[in-house]
Each structure stands twice: as structure tokens, then as C-alpha cells.
Amino acid sequence: xxISSPLHAKSGCSDTPILKExxxxxxxxxxxxxxxxxxxxxxxxxxxxxxRTCAHLLQSAAGVMIFAEPRxxxxxxxxxxxxxxxxxxxxxxxxxxxxxxxxxEIKQLFLVxxxxxxxxxxxxxxxxxxxxxxxxxxxxxLSYSGSGIETTFTQGEDACLASMxxxxxxxxxxxxxxxxALPDIVEDQFLDILKQLGIExxxxxxxxxxxxxxRVGENVKFILCQPFLGDTCEALQDRGASHITxxxxxxxxxxxxxxxxxxxxxxxxxxxxxxxxxAPRNRAKKALEGVxxxxxxxxxxxxxxxQLEIPLARFLVRECxxxxxxxxxxxxxxxxxxxxxxxxxxxxxxxEGQDVDSQLDRCRKVKxxxxxxGMGLANPLEAEGLATKWSIELVFSPVHGYxxxxxxxxxxxxPIKRRELLKV
Amino acid sequence: MKLSVWTYEGPPHVxxxxxxxxxxxxxxxxxxxxxxxYADLLFTMIERKDARPPVTYTTFKARxxxxxxxxxxxxxxxxxxxxxxxKALVVGASCTAELIQDDPGxxxxxxxxxxxxxxxxxxxxxxxxxxxxxxxxxxxIKMLAKPAYKTDKVSCNILGPTALGFRxxxxxxxxxxxxxxxxxxxxxxxxxxxxPDDIAKKMGRAHFNVxxxxxIAETTCRFLEKEFGQPYTKNVPIGMGATTDFLSEVSDLxxxxxxxxxxxxxxxxxxxxxxxxTYFTGKRVFIxxxxxxxxxxxxxxxxxxxxxxxxxxxxxxxxxRSIRSLGEDLGVAALVTExxxxxxxxxxxxxxxxxxxxxxxxxxxxxxxxxxxxISAPFHVQDHPARYSPQAGWEGANVIFDTWVHxxxxxxxxxxxxxxxxxxxxxxxxxxxxxxxxxxxxxVGREDNTNDQPKDFKTQGLVWEKDAELELxxxxxxxxxxxxxxxxxxxxxxxxxxxxxxxxxxxxxHYAR
Ligand code: SF4
Ligand code: SF4
Numbered sequence: 006x007x008i009s010s011p012l013h014a015k016s017g018c019s020d021t022p023i024l025k026e027x028x029x030x031x032x033x034x035x036x037x038x039x040x041x042x043x044x045x046x047x048x049x050x051x052x053x054x055x056x057r058t059c060a061h062l063l064q065s066a067a068g069v070m071i072f073a074e075p076r077x078x079x080x081x082x083x084x085x086x087x088x089x090x091x092x093x094x095x096x097x098x099x100x101x102x103x104x105x106x107x108x109x110e111i112k113q114l115f116l117v118x119x120x121x122x123x124x125x126x127x128x129x130x131x132x133x134x135x136x137x138x139x140x141x142x143x144x145x146x147l148s149y150s151g152s153g154i155e156t157t158f159t160q161g162e163d164a165c166l167a168s169m170x171x172x173x174x175x176x177x178x179x180x181x182x183x184x185x186a187l188p189d190i191v192e193d194q195f196l197d198i199l200k201q202l203g204i205e206x207x208x209x210x211x212x213x214x215x216x217x218x219x220r221v222g223e224n225v226k227f228i229l230c231q232p233f234l235g236d237t238c239e240a241l242q243d244r245g246a247s248h249i250t251x252x253x254x255x256x257x258x259x260x261x262x263x264x265x266x267x268x269x270x271x272x273x274x275x276x277x278x279x280x281x282x283x284a285p286r287n288r289a290k291k292a293l294e295g296v297x298x299x300x301x302x303x304x305x306x307x308x309x310x311x312q313l314e315i316p317l318a319r320f321l322v323r324e325c326x327x328x329x330x331x332x333x334x335x336x337x338x339x340x341x342x343x344x345x346x347x348x349x350x351x352x353x354x355x356x357e358g359q360d361v362d363s364q365l366d367r368c369r370k371v372k373x374x375x376x377x378x379g380m381g382l383a384n385p386l387e388a389e390g391l392a393t394k395w396s397i398e399l400v401f402s403p404v405h406g407y408x409x410x411x412x413x414x415x416x417x418x419x420p421i422k423r424r425e426l427l428k429v
Numbered sequence: 430m431k432l433s434v435w436t437y438e439g440p441p442h443v444x445x446x447x448x449x450x451x452x453x454x455x456x457x458x459x460x461x462x463x464x465x466x467y468a469d470l471l472f473t474m475i476e477r478k479d480a481r482p483p484v485t486y487t488t489f490k491a492r493x494x495x496x497x498x499x500x501x502x503x504x505x506x507x508x509x510x511x512x513x514x515x516k517a518l519v520v521g522a523s524c525t526a527e528l529i530q531d532d533p534g535x536x537x538x539x540x541x542x543x544x545x546x547x548x549x550x551x552x553x554x555x556x557x558x559x560x561x562x563x564x565x566x567x568x569x570i571k572m573l574a575k576p577a578y579k580t581d582k583v584s585c586n587i588l589g590p591t592a593l594g595f596r597x598x599x600x601x602x603x604x605x606x607x608x609x610x611x612x613x614x615x616x617x618x619x620x621x622x623x624x625p626d627d628i629a630k631k632m633g634r635a636h637f638n639v640x641x642x643x644x645i646a647e648t649t650c651r652f653l654e655k656e657f658g659q660p661y662t663k664n665v666p667i668g669m670g671a672t673t674d675f676l677s678e679v680s681d682l683x684x685x686x687x688x689x690x691x692x693x694x695x696x697x698x699x700x701x702x703x704x705x706x707t708y709f710t711g712k713r714v715f716i717x718x719x720x721x722x723x724x725x726x727x728x729x730x731x732x733x734x735x736x737x738x739x740x741x742x743x744x745x746x747x748x749x750r751s752i753r754s755l756g757e758d759l760g761v762a763a764l765v766t767e768x769x770x771x772x773x774x775x776x777x778x779x780x781x782x783x784x785x786x787x788x789x790x791x792x793x794x795x796x797x798x799x800x801x802x803x804i805s806a807p808f809h810v811q812d813h814p815a816r817y818s819p820q821a822g823w824e825g826a827n828v829i830f831d832t833w834v835h836x837x838x839x840x841x842x843x844x845x846x847x848x849x850x851x852x853x854x855x856x857x858x859x860x861x862x863x864x865x866x867x868x869x870x871x872x873v874g875r876e877d878n879t880n881d882q883p884k885d886f887k888t889q890g891l892v893w894e895k896d897a898e899l900e901l902x903x904x905x906x907x908x909x910x911x912x913x914x915x916x917x918x919x920x921x922x923x924x925x926x927x928x929x930x931x932x933x934x935x936x937x938x939h940y941a942r
Contacts, residue, residue, distance in 0.1 A: 028488075028508075029466075029485060029486055029487070029488050029505070030463040030466070030488045031463075031466045031469070032463055032464075032466065033463075033464055033466075033467055034462065034463060034464025034465075035464075036464065037464075052432075054430075056440065056524035056525070056553060056554065057433075057436065057438075057439065057440040057524065057553065057557065058439070058440045058442075058464075058465055058523060058524050058525075058553070059464075060433045060436050061436055061439040061440060061443065061467075061468075062464055062465070062467045064435055064436060065467055065468075065470060065471060066467055066470075074434060074770070075434065077434075078432050078433060078434045079432070079433050079434075080430045080431070080432055080433075081430065081431050081432075081433050082430060082554060083430060083431065083554055083555075084552075084554045084555055086430055087528070087554060093430070096430040097430065100430055100432055103432070104432065120462045120464070120524075120525035121524055121525050121528060123491070124494070124525055124528045124529060125528060152462070152464075152491075153462035153463045153464030153465065153488075153525075154462045154489065154490050154491040154494065154525070155490075155491050157463065189903055190900070190903040190904065193900075193903070284931070285934070288934055288935065288937075288938040289938070291938045291939075291941075292937070292938040292941035293941075295941055296941070362508075362512060379470070380469075380470040380473065380474050381466060381467070381469030381470045381473055381481065382469075382473075382481070383473065384473040384474070384477060384478065384479055385473060385478070385479060385480050385481045387479075388479030388480065408934050408937060408938075411937075411938060411941035412941070415941065
């Protein structure tokens with residue numbers, strides 16, 4: 006079931022034909038999500054079943070290795086595992102046994118599929134079922150795919166959360182679930198506002214530990230905090246929960262509409278809503294003022310990366326006065342980003358998928374004032390004279406909600422400011 | 430199956446990328462899924478390369494499997510040729526593509542491109558990055574190099590430097606300079622900076638080869654010795670003694686007799702003999718990295734710094750035997766492992782005073798509170814400096830002296846630290862005074878420290894309410910201090926005496942720019 010957004014009139018970019026691209030994708034695979042998920046879900050371990058490449062990707066994308074023994078690792082397939090299947094399942098058993106012996110604090114174990122494990126058809130869901138039986142009730146074992154042949158970057162989080170939906174307990178009670186891994190500070194701000202709005206029984210998914218997981222049922226409503234959670238959204242709907250659609254909570258406007266959609270679903274009095282949100286709204290506006298006049302009138306070009314592109318473009322255009330030239334997204338789930346698409350004024354090319362070389366040609370041709378792209382492209386484009394912002398930072402830092410609206414705009418302004426500052 | 434947390438080496442196709450990226454006019458078409466494009470950022474971020482590596486990935490998806498991945502490879506290969514017009518095309522598979530067995534070599538050949546195509550078969554499930562680099566270099570040379578008349582004047586090739594190699598860029602400059610000073614022309618440097626054309630026409634003209642990095646160049650050097658009659662040097666010129674030995678080897682190979690390399694720029698020898706360095710004597714060091722850098726470092730540590738080597742090891746098994754025998758010579762155990770936890774355990778056990786290692790050992794050192802200097806790949810962005818900083822040759826010896834000494838406590842300061850051991854702010858856990866906040870505490874758990882609380886907390890007449898304090902702790906530790914200061918200044922400005930969560934955010938909005 007869908008609880009519809011406050012916006013009905015079709016407008017903006019909702020009917021803009023989408024440029025569908027096929028070619029080389031310069032995007033991470035879904036394994037990358039482990040880097041933030043393992044910090045968020047504090048009793049979980051992520052065991053990738055893959056190759057040396059997968060291990061190297063995780064290490065390179067993580068960039069910093071502050072955690073001596075992080076709660077993720079890769080079971081690297083070797084020649085002998087590739088020969089016979091029975092073997093690989095047994096090997097996996099013994100790896101898991103060693104791991105759980107060593108890390109008794111682990112309560113949830115995710116077996117994460119990779120391209121190699123999928124190509125050799127190693128059945129991780131069967132392994133997860135078997136291991137769950139073995140380690141219940143202390144440890145729950147789940148599986149999902151973060152492979153590059155199935156998932157792009159943030160879709161890994163979607164696959165992870167979707168795999169957890171079936172484990173959620175049923176409830177008849179009326180509850181609200183915020184869906185998507187957010188930095189703790191943002192999550193707490195949202196919970197606080199919802200509490201002030203008088204909405205009770207609010208939980209977050211994923212929860213920080215297994216024991217605080219949300220429950221699901223016909224009277225449960227949920228709202229997405231991130232646009233890339235399409236499969237999770239469907240899985241929750243399949244279990245009877247209803248989806249509150251809204252633009253995503255970036256910027257003052259986005260956050261207000263997002264909260265308003267919740268308030269509407271819970272019949273919160275509009276005067277209460279105004280009263281509760283007034284102060285933080287004003288703060289957000291004030292914080293934005295300083296930055297948005299610097300961004301205003303400048304053009305922006307998004308390379309596809311996290312699926313946050315459409316909501317962020319909406320924020321940059323409407324709240325910071327930027328001009329979007331192209332908004333590329335690895336995948337566009339219209340059901341989910343429609344409210345943002347409708348609000349994004351007509352003009353930019355909306356592209357889905359990627360053919361990186363031809364997209365680079367387009368980008369060079371229009372010479373944007375700011376290009377949002379991955380780390381593999383950023384320095385080369387800077388060297389060609391374009392200001393860039395690496396998109397991964399948008400996934401790793403607190404950018405949602407009122408109190409972060411100014412920070413979000415500042416992230417985009419920083420590369421421009423730096424260029425203005427430097428005399429080299 | 431082997432559980433791995435952090436790895437020293439990437440997969441073999443990353444080694445191939447290091448070779449191709451170092452070369453000119455060469456392009457690599459890699460049959461691989463999209464996630465494998467992460468490898469680009471190793472070059473653009475760690476090495477700050479200003480151009481994308483010359484690599485095209487086919488980025489096949491699940492929907493392509495079984496139907497037309499081979500066709501996709503052909504299309505990508507053709508498109509890459511048309512767009513980049515390389516003088517040679519290298520083709521191969523990553524770990525996933527190896528399993529689907531599309532035969533990139535055969536497919537590329539069928540395209541009948543007007544340039545040589547070099548197929549790579551790198552066993553991803555058995556071998557690693559260094560092997561990939563070595564094999565790629567060898568295949569390129571085998572395919573392209575042609576026998577040629579030797580140059581009139583004595584000349585050599587310098588073989589082994591690649592992209593993402595530890596200080597390769599500067600080592601090459603230093604060694605080239607030393608050779609030129611000694612009257613030997615450098616005919617060709619490869620793979621770094623070489624084009625397919627150079628390799629075809631010039632490789633064979635040198636009288637001998639300098640094997641700068643055995644991990645990458647040994648296979649190729651052997652091949653060239655056999656095919657083109659070019660002998661090669663076996664001493665890797667890192668360290669003063671090793672550089673001297675290298676030069677006498679070069680003297681023999683070139684038949685030129687005495688080498689005239691200009692040693693006036695070498696200072697490390699005197700620096701080491703000068704009395705301030707006395708305190709190095711017998712410092713216990715642990716050395717880990719790739720075999721070549723470990724071997725050269727062990728000699729420097731022992732003979733040129735006067736340290737005591739208490740443990741050595743390497744991560745590349747290909748060189749296990751030579752590292753074990755070095756261990757025997759030094760009378761210490763030699764660790765050959767790719768498991769970072771084993772290295773950590775060894776270090777913890779030996780409690781050295783200095784670690785010479787890779788990026789991994791730097792982290793181990795941070796955790797254990799032991800100073801570390803980086804001597805080998807894998808390294809991180811801060812170990813790829815802007816300034817000239819070779820490891821090889823005379824200048825390399827100077828650089829190494831400075832780098833290894835930097836994390837240590839200096840001569841007299843060490844005595845003072847011992848004298849005032851009990852002093853609360855001047856004790857031996859405070860670390861060297863020239864390094865800002867060298868914190869001996871393990872990094873893990875740092876976020877829970879509240880030592881960023883100012884001492885005059887009370888005197889400011891400000892009270893942090895509990896929820897504001899809690900909120901503050903959620904702010905990442907590296908900006909927390911700033912947030913605290915800003916909020917307090919803001920509160921004082923506003924004449925507020927008690928800081929609430931609201932105040933914190935009011936202040937945040939106030940200072941937002
Ligand atoms: S702490 Fe240093 S070595 Fe470690 S990831 Fe960061 S820059 Fe690299
Ligand atoms: S794309 Fe596939 S093979 Fe590559 S790192 Fe991701 S899961 Fe591993």
C-alpha cells in the first residue's frame with residue numbers, strides 16, 4: 006500500500022524522457038555498502054564470499070583502516086573451491102566456525118555474495134539457513150548479494166536490508182519505521198522531532214543491534230530515508246506495512262516535506278507541526294543562506310553513483326539556485342523518486358546507467374561549474390580544469406535533515422571555494 | 430577458502446594495470462564486472478594521477494551472462510581501440526571473467542586490429558599483484574621486443590619501475606643520474622614511460638640491464654639475457670653499501686672500470702657517524718614488506734644505522750626462500766605471510782622500538798604505540814610525496830636516514846625523558862616533541878575520549894547540559910573540539926550560561942558558511 010505524497014500535479018522532470026545508457030559503468034559494486042553498514046549494525050559481521058579483488062575493493066574503498074580487526078572480511082575462494090561445490094560449502098562451514106569462535110560478540114552474520122560466488126552458483130542462502138539452524142538462537146545468519154553483476158554501490162544496502170525483512174517479528178500495533186542506515190546523529194535528530202510531533206513507537210531499520218529490530222504488520226507504516234531502497238520497500242510492503250512516499254529529507258524543503266508526509270499519515274495537527282519544526286527550519290534556512298548565494302547561478306553535472314543524484318539535484322536547484330545540466334543515476338526507480346523528480350525543474354538531461362566515455366564527452370562539452378563524480382574520475386577532471394566533488398562523501402557523511410542542510414550545501418561549495426582561494 | 434581482512438597485494442590484474450598505466454600508447458581491455466573499476470582510484474587518488482588509467486572494463490552484468498559476454502568483450506575492445514588509438518592493446522580477464530572463460534585473447538585477435546594485441550592469462554585464484562605485474566611486463570617484452578644492434582657507446586636499460594610502485598618515480602631519476610655520471614647511457618626505461626615502439630626498436634640495443642625491482646623485472650631480465658645476450662645487475666641499489674656494490678657490478682658488466690659517480694651529495698654516512706646518532710645504537714627494529722625492500726632495509730638497518738634487527742618478513746611468497754635465508758644470516762625468525770594479524774602478533778611479541786613496514790604496519794604501530802617508517806608498498810597517499818624522495822642511490826640513502834629517524838625520539842631528548850619519567854606532562858608516553866600529539870593510545874576507542882575538554886571548562890562559567898554533552902559526543906572526534914569551542918563562544922556572546930542541545934545547533938547554524 007502507498008500513502009501518497011502531498012504533491013499531486015505532475016510536473017518538473019517527471020515526464021522528461023530518460024536517456025538510457027549502456028556501456029562501461031564506472032561505479033562501485035554493492036559490496037561497498039559494508040563499509041557503512043558494519044558501523045551501523047553493531048553486532049553484525051559481514052563475510053564476503055569472493056575473490057582477492059573483492060577484498061581489495063573493500064580495503065581501497067574504505068580508504069582508512071582505523072579498525073584493526075573490522076567486522077567484515079572476505080573468504081577468498083581458491084582454486085580448490087572452484088573445482089567442486091560440496092567442498093565450498095564445507096569450507097564455508099569451517100570458516101564461519103573459526104570466525105564465530107574468535108568473535109563471540111557477533112550476533113548477526115551476513116554471508117555476502119560476490120560475482121565469483123554467483124558465477125559458480127555457490128548457494129549462500131542455503132548455507133545461511135543451515136548455519137542459522139546450527140547457531141540459533143545466539144547468532145542469526147543471513148545472505149544477500151553485493152556482487153557487481155547484480156548490484157551497483159548503494160544497492161548493496163538495499164539487498165542487505167531486504168534480506169532482513171523476513172526476520173522481522175509481526176505486530177498488530179501501529180508503529181512507524183524509518184528505513185535506511187543513517188549516521189546516529191541524524192537518526193537521533195529525526196527521532197527527536199517525531200517524538201515532539203507526538204508520534205510514538207518509532208523505530209529505525211536497520212537497528213543498531215539485533216534485539217532492537219523493528220516489527221512489521223498491517224498497522225506499521227514506514228518511510229524511506231534513502232532513495233536506493235526499492236527492494237526493501239517492496240519486501241516491507243509484502244509484509245503488510247504501508248509506504249509513506251515523500252521527497253527525500255535533504256535541505257530545509259526536502260526535510261519539511263518528508264516530515265510533513267509522516268505528520269499527515271499520523272494526522273498531526275498542522276499547528277503542532279509548525280510549532281515543532283519552526284526553530285530547526287529557521288536554523289536550516291539561516292545556515293543555507295550563507296552558502297546558497299555562493300552556489301546560486303552555477304551549473305552542476307552528476308555522474309551516476311549512489312542514486313542520491315535526483316534528490317540532491319532537486320536540493321541544489323531549488324534551495325541553492327544551481328542549474329542542473331545532467332543528472333545521472335545508476336538506476337531510476339520512479340515509484341520512489343517521483344516526488345523529487347516532480348519538483349526538479351525541467352531542463353537537465355536525466356540519464357540512467359552509464360557509458361562513461363561518452364558521458365565524459367558530454368560533460369567536457371557543457372563545462373559545468375561543478376561535477377559530482379566518483380574518485381576514479383575526480384582528479385582527471387580537475388586536471389582538465391573542472392571543479393569536482395567526490396560523490397562517496399555524500400554517502401559517508403551526515404547530510405540529511407535540518408541541522409545538516411548547511412553542511413550539505415557547504416560540501417558542494419568547498420571545491421569551488423578552494424579554486425577561488427588558490428593562486429597555484 | 431581463506432579469510433582475509435586487509436591484504437598486502439591486490440589481484441594480478443591490478444599488477445597488469447600498474448604496468449600498462451606506467452607505459453605510453455598502451456591500452457588494457459579488461460573483461461570485468463563494474464565493481465572492479467575501483468582499481469582506477471588507486472592510481473587517481475593514492476598516486477594523484479591526473480589522467481584515468483588507460484583501462485577499459487567491459488562491466489558485464491548478470492543479464493549478459495550466458496548470452497553475449499563474448500560479444501560485449503569484442504564491442505568494448507573495438508570501441509576502446511577506436512577511441513584511444515593505442516599502439517598496442519593488452520587484453521585479459523579479472524577473477525570473475527576467468528570463470529566464464531570467454532578467451533579475451535582469441536576474441537581480440539579475431540578483431541584483426543592494426544596493432545599488436547597482447548593476451549594475458551593471469552590466474553586470479555592462485556597469484557597476486559606482483560606476479561601480475563611481472564607476467565604482464567614479460568608478455569609485453571616477449572611480444573614486442575626485437576633483437577637489435579647494440580649501441581656504440583655502453584648503455585643499459587632500467588627495468589621494473591611501474592605506476593603505484595614505492596618511490597619508483599624518483600628511484601629512476603636517481604639511478605639514471607648515477608649511471609650517466611659513471612659514463613653509461615640509459616638506453617630505455619621500462620615499463621615506466623616506455624611506448625610499444627620504444628620497446629620494439631630500442632630494448633635490444635642496450636649492453637646490459639639494470640634490474641631495479643626483481644619482483645617485477647626478474648622474469649623479463651632472464652628472458653632478455655637468454656634471447657638478446659643482455660646480462661643484468663643483481664644488486665638492488667638501495668642503501669649505501671648496496672649502491673656501492675651495484676656500481677662495482679655495473680663496472681664489471683660495462684667493462685668501464687672505475688665508476689665516477691658523484692658522492693658529494695651523500696650525507697647519510699656522516700649523519701650516521703655523527704655523535705647525535707649514537708643513540709641509534711642497538712635500537713630494536715622489525716622489518717616487513719616486499720622481499721626486495723626488506724632485504725635492502727635489513728642491511729641498512731644493521732650496517733648503516735647500527736640498529737639491531739629483531740625480526741624480518743615478507744608478504745610475497747615468491748621470495749620466501751631468500752627471506753628465510755636472510756633470517757638465518759641475521760639469526761632471527763623470518764615470517765612469510767599475507768596475514769596481517771600474524772604480523773601484528775609478531776610485532777606485539779617482539780616489542781621493537783621501530784617498525785619498518787608498509788601501510789599495514791603503520792597501523793599496527795599506531796595501535797601498539799610503536800613508531801613506524803614506511804619502506805615498501807602497499808603505501809598510502811602521504812607516502813607518495815610531492816618532493817624528490819628516492820630510496821635508491823646516494824640521495825635515497827639520505828632520504829632513508831631522515832625518514833627512519835623522524836619517528837624516533839632524538840638524542841638528548843631521550844635522556845630528558847628518562848630523567849623526568851614521572852613528570853605528568855613530560856613523560857615517555859608523550860612521544861617525540863617534534864611530532865604533534867603523537868598519542869600512544871590505541872586508535873580504537875579514541876572516539877570515546879573526552880580529553881578534548883578544555884581545562885578552563887569551569888572558569889568559563891558555562892555548563893553543558895547532559896543532552897548537549899551527549900549530542901556533542903556524537904560529533905566525530907576530529908571536529909568535536911572545534912564544535913565545543915564554537916558553541917561556547919556563541920553562548921558567551923549571547924550571554925547564555927547553560928548550553929543545551931538547542932544552543933549547540935543554534936551555534937552550528939551561526940557558524941555555518
Ligand atoms: S591512516 Fe594513513 S596509512 Fe592509514 S589509510 Fe589513512 S592515510 Fe592511509
Ligand atoms: S564487482 Fe564483483 S568481483 Fe568485483 S569486487 Fe565487486 S563483487 Fe567482487
